[in-house]
Amino acid sequence: xxxxxxxxxxxxVIVITxxxxxxFRNPVHSVLAVLVLFFHMAxxxxxxxxxxxxxxQIIVYAGAILVLYLFVLFLVNIRQEIKTERFVANHNISKFxxxxxxxxxxxxxxxxxxxxxxxxxxDAIRQAxxxxxxxxxxxxxxxxxxxxxxxxxxVAVVGGILLAKQDKQEVxxxxxxxxxxxxxxxxx
Amino acid sequence: MQILILLVQIAILVxxxxxxxxxATYFERKIIGHMQVRMGxxxxxxxxxxxxxxxGIKSFFKEDIIPEQADKPLFLxxxxxxLVSMMxxxxxxxxxxxxxxxxxxxxxxxxxxxxxxxxxxxxLAGWASNSKYTLLxxxxxxxxxxxxxxxxxxxxxxxxxxxxxxxxxxxxxAQGSSFTGMYIFTQPVAFFVFFVAMLAExxxxxFDLPEAETELVSGYCTEYSGMRYAMFFMAEYIGMFVMAxxxxxxxxxxxxxxxxxxxxxxxxxxxxxxxxMFVFIWIRATLPRYRYDQLMTIGWKLxxxxxxxxxxxxxxxxxxxN
Amino acid sequence: MIVKYKPKRNxxxxxxxxxxxxxLALTLSKxxxxxxxxxxxxxxxxxxPGFRGQHALVRxxxxxxxxxxxxxxxxxxxxxxxxxxxxxxxxxxSRRVMDSFNIEALRCVYCGYCVExxxxxxxTMTDIFEYASYDRESIYFDKEKLxxxxxxxxxxxxxxxxxxxxxxxxxxxxPESELTAAKRVPVPDDWRIENQFIGRKARSKKITGGE
Numbered sequence: 001x002x003x004x005x006x007x008x009x010x011x012x013v014i015v016i017t018x019x020x021x022x023x024f025r026n027p028v029h030s031v032l033a034v035l036v037l038f039f040h041m042a043x044x045x046x047x048x049x050x051x052x053x054x055x056x057q058i059i060v061y062a063g064a065i066l067v068l069y070l071f072v073l074f075l076v077n078i079r080q081e082i083k084t085e086r087f088v089a090n091h092n093i094s095k096f097x098x099x100x101x102x103x104x105x106x107x108x109x110x111x112x113x114x115x116x117x118x119x120x121x122x123d124a125i126r127q128a129x130x131x132x133x134x135x136x137x138x139x140x141x142x143x144x145x146x147x148x149x150x151x152x153x154x155v156a157v158v159g160g161i162l163l164a165k166q167d168k169q170e171v172x173x174x175x176x177x178x179x180x181x182x183x184x185x186x187x188x
Numbered sequence: 189m190q191i192l193i194l195l196v197q198i199a200i201l202v203x204x205x206x207x208x209x210x211x212a213t214y215f216e217r218k219i220i221g222h223m224q225v226r227m228g229x230x231x232x233x234x235x236x237x238x239x240x241x242x243x244g245i246k247s248f249f250k251e252d253i254i255p256e257q258a259d260k261p262l263f264l265x266x267x268x269x270x271l272v273s274m275m276x277x278x279x280x281x282x283x284x285x286x287x288x289x290x291x292x293x294x295x296x297x298x299x300x301x302x303x304x305x306x307x308x309x310x311x312l313a314g315w316a317s318n319s320k321y322t323l324l325x326x327x328x329x330x331x332x333x334x335x336x337x338x339x340x341x342x343x344x345x346x347x348x349x350x351x352x353x354x355x356x357x358x359x360x361x362a363q364g365s366s367f368t369g370m371y372i373f374t375q376p377v378a379f380f381v382f383f384v385a386m387l388a389e390x391x392x393x394x395f396d397l398p399e400a401e402t403e404l405v406s407g408y409c410t411e412y413s414g415m416r417y418a419m420f421f422m423a424e425y426i427g428m429f430v431m432a433x434x435x436x437x438x439x440x441x442x443x444x445x446x447x448x449x450x451x452x453x454x455x456x457x458x459x460x461x462x463x464x465m466f467v468f469i470w471i472r473a474t475l476p477r478y479r480y481d482q483l484m485t486i487g488w489k490l491x492x493x494x495x496x497x498x499x500x501x502x503x504x505x506x507x508x509x510n
Numbered sequence: 511m512i513v514k515y516k517p518k519r520n521x522x523x524x525x526x527x528x529x530x531x532x533x534l535a536l537t538l539s540k541x542x543x544x545x546x547x548x549x550x551x552x553x554x555x556x557x558x559p560g561f562r563g564q565h566a567l568v569r570x571x572x573x574x575x576x577x578x579x580x581x582x583x584x585x586x587x588x589x590x591x592x593x594x595x596x597x598x599x600x601x602x603x604s605r606r607v608m609d610s611f612n613i614e615a616l617r618c619v620y621c622g623y624c625v626e627x628x629x630x631x632x633x634t635m636t637d638i639f640e641y642a643s644y645d646r647e648s649i650y651f652d653k654e655k656l657x658x659x660x661x662x663x664x665x666x667x668x669x670x671x672x673x674x675x676x677x678x679x680x681x682x683x684x685p686e687s688e689l690t691a692a693k694r695v696p697v698p699d700d701w702r703i704e705n706q707f708i709g710r711k712a713r714s715k716k717i718t719g720g721e
Contacts, residue, residue, distance in 0.1 A: 026259075028259075028262075028315060029262075032262075032312075035308065051292065051293060051294045052294055052297070054294075055294045055297035055298060055300070055301050056297070058301035058304070058305070059297065059300050059301045059304055059337075059341075062301075062304065062305065062308075063301065063304025063305070063307075063337065064304070064334055064337070067304075067307065067308075067311065067330055067333070067334055068334070070311060070330065071327065071330055071331070074315060074323065074326070074330075075327075129293050130293070130294075131293065131294065131354055219541065221545070222540070222541050222542075222545060223537045223538075223540050224540070225540055225543060225546050225547075226545050226546075226547050227545045227547045227549075230549065470534060470537060470538065471534070473537045474533045474534050474536075474537045475530065475533065
């Protein structure tokens with residue numbers, strides 16, 4: 001009973017903050033709505049006995065990724081909304097389409113049925129603690145996808161460094177041309 | 189009934205911690221004063237013992253100024269976010285065996301999550317005040333927290349590997365009650381990384397760039413006054429307390445001491461926490477502030493590689509021993 | 511000047527942060543050293559001869575009024591023009607009689623020139639320095655106030671009223687023969703300017719124990 005109530009609360013807040021994140025005029029307020037959303041998602045994970053995922057949700061999404069979004073917003077510094085025309089002239093069409101999608105989603109939920117329980121039942125996870133269960137699964141049966149993800153992240157890191165790094169030749173050429181704009185302020 | 193007992197426990201914990209915060213400021217002012225061959229507060233009470241209470245009353249009755257151009261709801265919420273998230277992480281600290289409010293399995297991760305949430309308070313304070321100084325302070329704090337949270341987390345991975353748990357009580361029990369069982373001896377590099385990252389996480393000197401008073405007036409809390417300013421202050425000191433407690437739990441053997449104290453088991457825990465707090469203050473009295481690029485260099489080029497190497501080495505030793 | 515650079519750190523010193531540890535050791539040792547704070551309102555600072563505090567007009571022990579002869583030298587030399595004097599000349603003796611003597615202490619820069627230049631030692635600067643006030647009127651000294659300042663000073667200090675002559679009342683760099691009679695009054699030996707030690711001289715004197 002209590003867990004159902006908590007689920008309903010979390011689901012409601014997730015839906016509301018999701019809508020608010022789109023509706024808010026101020027991008028910083030939108031990011032904060034998403035922050036609240038992440039918290040309630042962590043609450044849902046807790047309901048599912050997935051406490052490790054809940055903590056990671058907050059640490060990674062709320063603690064790092066959203067902060068980076070905020071960072072970008074601060075650097076861009078959009079205090080006022082940018083007043084632009086609507087992208088689509090007749091947005092009633094888009095409303096209609098999204099309503100259709102909503103109907104389809106409702107129709108699809110009818111065909112939802114539970115799968116057969118695997119090795120990790122709720123009791124088994126509780127026994128071994130969620131962190132351990134997750135670790136065992138990731139590092140045994142799902143080691144290949146895990147490594148592939150690691151590789152993708154490595155590619156992203158290398159790419160980021162490459163983009164951020166200045167081409168030395170370019171700097172030298174720019175200095176020869178007399179415009180020191182590529183060098184960092186006054187530091188030689 | 190159980191909920192009632194829990195509420196009473198929470199009230200006691202919050203009261204004790206707030207009193208601790210008040211006297212931590214006194215402790216800090218006295219120690220820094222004597223290290224600078226001064227006396228520190230002397231006038232209110234015997235040797236200024238009532239000074240923190242006078243400060244509290246003063247900040248409570250001060251006018252609460254809200255800048256006209258500020259984002260009002262966020263401006264009002266920021267100090268509360270900061271304080272609440274710091275206070276919530278008190279719940280999982282094991283002060284003694286069985287003296288934790290919530291003995292959860294992911295205690296360590298919970299504290300990380302809450303400390304990263306506390307940085308939101310600082311960031312939002314910086315943004316919502318609508319001032320250049322606060323915005324710069326908030327941005328600095330943001331970049332600093334993101335960078336140092338990585339090394340803070342990685343430095344504790346070694347401890348997690350040795351104890352095989354994220355539960356703070358189990359980490360303490362894994363260290364045993366002997367002196368040499370403390371993880372500071374098996375994980376000295378991790379302790380070093382943890383300590384430096386801890387200073388940066390709590391915005392303490394020499395990493396207090398978010399509130400660098402020589403450049404940014406007072407950083408993110410420039411526009412705050414009265415009780416809200418005091419809230420930031422309390423959050424900072426509770427943050428110090430929490431971080432010092434994690435240091436004690438993970439590296440200094442928690443509540444275990446040379447002998448058991450009968451009626452008040454957390455005494456060793458508190459003494460160790462105060463030892464670490466003293467080192468915080470000692471460092472503040474000694475070191476100048478780092479430059480911003482130095483801060484980033486230390487974080488990314490020194491601490492993270494050190495922590496990663498420590499994890500690798502710990503795993504290697506563990507495999508060899510097994 | 512010889513610039514002496516610190517020797518370069520070797521790798522061991524870099525790893526163990528020896529410089530930071532040295533700094534920490536210094537602050538820790540200072541933690542246990544006695545503080546040098548003077549708790550001011552409870553503990554007054556020592557005052558040395560030549561201190562330039564509150565102004566006063568010296569009361570002549572014989573006549574009971576000011577010694578001032580209204581020569582106007584102090585008003586002329588005052589760099590901040592804070593002294594104003596009014597006088598009239600007696601018809602028969604053609605002596606100047608001082609009517610009013612005002613010092614606007616808020617404008618005073620406490621240079622002490624008025625004291626040095628006075629030929630009869632009529633104006634002085636006392637050792638009293640705690641006369642801050644919430645209103646301007648009480649720091650605007652007229653003749654009566656200046657005389658009462660002198661009385662306050664004499665009653666609060668142990669100096670002998672008739673023979674109190676501060677060596678710093680005397681203009682510097684003039685031979686004794688060129689001074690007026692009042693300025694040639696002998697002073698106690700340790701009050702002489704030659705025996706006053708200021709700044710670096712005082713420090714070296716204290717170290718060698720020359721007192």
